[in-house]
Amino acid sequence: MREDDKHPSCKLYRNQALDGRSYYYLHDFGDSRFSGDCFFVASQVLNINPSTDFVHLLKMIDQDMCLGVFDRLTNRKAVRQASP
Incomplete structure (x- = not known):
């Protein structure tokens, strides 16, 4: 490191x-x-400062490890908004 x-x-x-x-x-x-x-x-x-940017840290971990957690959350919101 x-x-x-x-x-x-x-x-x-x-x-x-x-x-x-x-x-x-x-x-x-x-x-x-x-x-x-x-x-x-x-x-x-x-x-990244985890005290002030923890969500950003989670997004970077998600992106670097190709987990797609935040992608799925974004897609769910889009689907819910498009539904009547």
Whole structure:
């Protein structure tokens, strides 16, 4: 992820939250600023502020992974608007 990292080392693991839910978490041992959940890591790679542009971040993930989630939502709205 970082160009200056000569000895990359990180760990991807499933973390159990206090409320019982679990999520995947990336821990970068070389620089803890690059540690977080999938949305945080994607926001760092894409240079998007997740606090102010979370929907934009979701759209970029959707587009980059060819998921089509937002395309389907757009198409549904168009179909609903066209119906009597």
